[in-house]
Amino acid sequence: MNHLNDYTNQDEALNKKILALAPKERRDGVKTTLFFTPDTEFDSKPLTLTTGSYPFTPIGSLGITQVSTTGQEWRSIRHQLTNRHGIPSDPGNPDRADQLVLLDTEDAVKIKEAVARDKQFTKGSYYHPDVAQVFGTTNPITTYAAEQVIERRAALCQTVPDPIALNYWNLLQSDPAAQTKIYNWLQTYGYISHKFSVHDRKSGDRIQNHFQNLEKSNAVHFGSETRGEYAAAKLLITVLGNEYQMKIGKASSGRNNGIDQIWVKRNLQSGVVEEYIIVECKGSVDAELNEAKYGWQMSPCWVFHCLIGLLGKNANLSSTSTTDVYAKTAMVVKILNALINPGPPLVRGLVIQPMTKSVTAPKSIELIDLGTYDLVEQYTNAVAGHSKFHSAPVYNGSLF
Numbered sequence: 001m002n003h004l005n006d007y008t009n010q011d012e013a014l015n016k017k018i019l020a021l022a023p024k025e026r027r028d029g030v031k032t033t034l035f036f037t038p039d040t041e042f043d044s045k046p047l048t049l050t051t052g053s054y055p056f057t058p059i060g061s062l063g064i065t066q067v068s069t070t071g072q073e074w075r076s077i078r079h080q081l082t083n084r085h086g087i088p089s090d091p092g093n094p095d096r097a098d099q100l101v102l103l104d105t106e107d108a109v110k111i112k113e114a115v116a117r118d119k120q121f122t123k124g125s126y127y128h129p130d131v132a133q134v135f136g137t138t139n140p141i142t143t144y145a146a147e148q149v150i151e152r153r154a155a156l157c158q159t160v161p162d163p164i165a166l167n168y169w170n171l172l173q174s175d176p177a178a179q180t181k182i183y184n185w186l187q188t189y190g191y192i193s194h195k196f197s198v199h200d201r202k203s204g205d206r207i208q209n210h211f212q213n214l215e216k217s218n219a220v221h222f223g224s225e226t227r228g229e230y231a232a233a234k235l236l237i238t239v240l241g242n243e244y245q246m247k248i249g250k251a252s253s254g255r256n257n258g259i260d261q262i263w264v265k266r267n268l269q270s271g272v273v274e275e276y277i278i279v280e281c282k283g284s285v286d287a288e289l290n291e292a293k294y295g296w297q298m299s300p301c302w303v304f305h306c307l308i309g310l311l312g313k314n315a316n317l318s319s320t321s322t323t324d325v326y327a328k329t330a331m332v333v334k335i336l337n338a339l340i341n342p343g344p345p346l347v348r349g350l351v352i353q354p355m356t357k358s359v360t361a362p363k364s365i366e367l368i369d370l371g372t373y374d375l376v377e378q379y380t381n382a383v384a385g386h387s388k389f390h391s392a393p394v395y396n397g398s399l400f
Contacts, residue, residue, distance in 0.1 A: 002340045002379055007333050008311040015308060017382035018340075022304055022375055024295030029351070029370040033361055034078070034239065035063040062239060080238045084126045085204035103230060106356055108223035112215055115230055119211035124204040127189055128197035135181045137172075145171035146182055150197075153190050195271025203245035207233055210249030210261075217250065224283025224356075229260060231365055232281045232352040236263055243268055244277070247331055258297070258306045262335070275346045276335045278303055278373075282353035289351070298349050300339075300373045307336055340379040347373045 006012040010019070062078045103111050124130070131137055131146040148168040155162035156169060172179040210233055219225045229250055236244040248262040261279040266272065280289070280298050295301035310332050338345050349370035355361045381390060 001337070002376070004336060004340070007336055008308065010305060010308050014382055017385075018375060018378050019294060019301055019305060021378040021381055021388055022295070022299075022301035024299050024301040026289060026291070026296040027299055027349070027370050029349070029368040030066065032367045032369070033065050033355075034235075034365045034367065035065070035361070036363060078239060081242060083122075083234075083238050084200070084242065085122050085124065085207055085237060087121045087123060103227050103354070106223060106227075108226075111223050111226050111230075115211050115226060116215045118230075119208055119215060122204065122208045122211060125197060125200035127192050128201040129185070131178075131182075135178045135185070137178045138175050142172055142175040142178060145169075146178060149182060149186075151194050153186060154193060157186065157190050192268050193271045196266055196268055199245055199266060199271065203247075206246045206249055207237070209252075210246065213250040213252045216252070221283070224287065225281075226283070227354050227356065228281035228283035228287070228352065231354045232261060232279050232350075235352060235365060235367070236279075241265075243274075248328060258292075258302070259310065262331070273334075273345050275344075275348050275372075276338060277348050277350055280349070280351045282351065284354065284356045285358045287353065298351060298370055300375055300378075303347070303349065303373055304336070304339060304375060307332055307339075339373055339375045342376055343372070343374075349373060 004012075005014050009015065062080065064076045064078050066074045103114055105111060105114075126134075129135070129150070131150065132143050135146055137143040137146050145168045149156060149165065149172065152162065152165035152168065156165035161169075169179075172182065211230070214226045214229055217226060233246065233249065236246075243265045245264050245266055246261065247264055248259070250261075259278060260281045263277040263279060264273045265275040265277060267274055278298070282288070289297040291297075292302060294305040311329055334345075335347060338347050349372075351366075351368040351370065353366045353368070355364050355366055358364070381387075
């Protein structure tokens with residue numbers, strides 16, 4: 001397995017060689033535009049703020065279009081997923097988990113209030129529930145038994161149930177109402193591994209922290225930055241799929257390394273990370289990827305440089321607690337190793353941009369999939385001391 005000599009120093013000799021060889025050009029990707037339709041799955045009315053209506057797109061469907069370079073268009077409908085990190089704001093409507101994806105306003109005050117409100121209804125994961133709160137267990141014994149059933153769900157759901165898991169299930173017979181709720185929960189979510197659910201709970205807590213830091217942001221362009229960062233987070237959990245989990249979001253102290261968000265795509269059954277996702281958030285149609293010293297934003301060279309910078313002494317992580325910093329340090333090392341070794345896991349780049357000032361596509365979100373990053377060849381050539389065009393074939397054909 002390939003390793004770097006140093007994961008925190010951008011000026012270390014091997015890292016400098018990789019940076020010199022890595023592609024710095026602006027990267028194109030597959031663009032998908034998501035349009036919000038008037039169709040809704042649930043009868044959910046906007047929440048009310050002290051200053052007026054909560055500016056959100058209701059739970060419902062998305063019209064999706066992709067247009068090729070030849071002009072061919074593909075169209076489809078995508079139903080939003082119920083936000084598994086959403087705490088229902090209406091106890092009588094458990095399906096209501098505040099599906100705000102696109103902040104349909106350019107008013108910075110309304111954006112701040114909306115993010116603050118959504119923070120209150122975001123935490124944890126329904127895949128790893130608080131059993132007393134969700135299932136209403138009546139005493140410490142049944143609460144503990146319920147927790148063990150959830151943790152041992154895979155063993156319990158085998159053709160021949162594990163005896164220990166079955167014993168905990170039988171303890172729940174003293175609370176039939178809770179046992180029925182847990183049974184129904186297992187029918188729907190029993191296939192999701194405990195490993196996935198543990199990480200999913202942490203992801204929900206990070207998303208809440210992400211919203212809190214957005215609310216308190218002192219960014220010069222607060223409105224557009226918050227729109228972009230917010231839309232990206234909600235899009236990943238309510239539209240793209242149930243496999244995505246946040247690792248790093250908006251930092252409380254700001255972050256000077258350039259990366260907006262880092263997510264993982266984790267297998268629901270095994271809990272294994274399949275992809276690391278580097279997310280660049282743009283808050284309006286006017287925002288563009290920029291050119292920097294180490295290549296265009298989201299180029300392989302720029303990503304490599306920023307990831308090493310994330311661990312450097314001048315970097316700012318989203319938490320300063322010892323355990324959180326250690327966890328993020330371990331994660332960034334894994335991403336860098338994924339870049340210089342054949343996958344899986346893979347490293348992917350996404351650009352997410354609410355089209356607030358678009359004339360042709362207002363109130364929509366543009367998703368640009370930049371594909372996967374791979375620096376295996378650059379690492380190999382850097383170790384061998386080769387130049388950028390070492391062993392490159394001679395090409396005499398047309399360039400266009």
